[in-house]
């Protein structure tokens with residue numbers, strides 16, 4: 578597989594959410610205790626049951642244009658360390674059914690590279706998508722609700 582990095586949301590986004598109590602669209606953040614199925618998009622770890630989480634709508638950096646969407650995301654209510662690993666799939670992806678979505682440099686969806694798979698077995702789907710020369714970046718979403726888990730770029 579090509580070298581790759583799974584990228585968290587910007588640290589600045591989490592800081593701003595915690596400081597202001599509003600998300601990227603002016604919605605009041607929902608504060609809640611994790612039921613054990615809340616993936617933090619900054620540390621890319623599964624929240625422990627009872628962890629204080631913030632739920633809000635995130636302005637995704639890409640794709641822009643026709644395929645752009647916002648995404649509901651959880652972030653730890655307390656500061657957490659940004660995920661920063663090369664060639665590693667975070668536990669938030671491993672823990673659930675996921676949708677792998679590849680986009681080209683023109684921000685267009687490469688439908689033939691898209692797959693919904695169990696996250697524990699995501700490696701072949703991710704390798705296929707990230708290694709394709711047409712691919713500029715990949716987004717991994719939850720397959721059922723469709724929320725963004727992380728962006729993936731070649732390392």
Ligand SMILES: [Zn+2]
Nearest residue numbers: 617620653657
């Ligand atoms: Zn976190």
